[in-house]
Amino acid sequence: MTNFIPIFPLSIVVFPEERLNLHIFEPRYKQLIQESATSKKPFGIPVVMDDKLQEWGSLVYVEEIATVYENGEMDIKTRGGDLFRILEVIKEIPEKLYSGAIVNYPENDRKGNPRVMQLLVQQMRALHNYLQVKKDFKKQENLLTAYDIAHHSGLTIYEEYEFLQLTRERQRQEYLKRHFEKTLPVFEQMNQLKQRIQMNGHFKNLSGFDIK
Known part of the structure; x- marks a missing residue:
């Protein structure tokens, strides 16, 4: 199925069901948001990378216009919808x-492997521990999807865009699994190095080596 949608190109990747707060200040997008909020129809956020509009993006629904300023600028709360691919701008x-843009909507399989998802959440938590950050998803961990944790897994925007183009949950899970397998050992080595540096200058309780 193809469809026409208004677009708001941004240098971010929005995933389905993601909650995103935006400050709107350009006249063209103030018009777009007002119309989208009134009609309750979504607009599209296609990804911009390296000053180039990319083909893939996500529909976005205006959930709330939180604040309207005297100059017409707005703070809005949005929710990500279906994936789309641009056919024509x-x-x-x-x-x-x-x-x-004229777009189509690729089929998007949301059925993943619960055991793999559990492992991914554990790996993400391990990464957050190394970075000393805490993330509250406001939903039970057994309900989390690959989309939920992707933005909190240390992906670059290029990797997030690759991830956005994966239209099966098991593909997305495998992508994150490989990412953590590559990333976590680096942080583990950094943590060990930090511990060794901190030990320098301390009194060490070491057993002597018995020469035989």
Whole structure:
């Protein structure tokens, strides 16, 4: 199925069901948000990387216009929807300040492996411990998906964009699994190095070596 949607290109990757707060200040996007909120229809956030509009993005729904300032700028709360892929960009739309695109919606399989997901959550928590950060997902861990933890797993925007194009949950789980297998040993080595440095200058309780 193809469809026309207004687009708000940004240098971020938005995942389905992700909650995202945005500050809107450009006139074209103030118009877009007002229309989207009134019609209760989504707009699209395609990814911008290296000053280039990419093909993939996510629909976004305006959940709430939290604040409207005197100059018309807005703080809004949004929720990510379906994935889309741009077929054609429509730069100028009659009587609109913003652009749009003709898109299709790839099928997106959400069925993953619960055991793998449990492992991924443990690996993410281990990473957070090394970084001394804490993340509250406000949902039970057994309900988390690969999308839920992807932004909190240390991926670059290029990796997040690769991840966005994976349309099966098991593919996404495998991507994160490989990422953690590559990343966690680096932090473990850094942690061991930190401990060795901290031990320098301390009195050490070591057993002598028996020469035989």
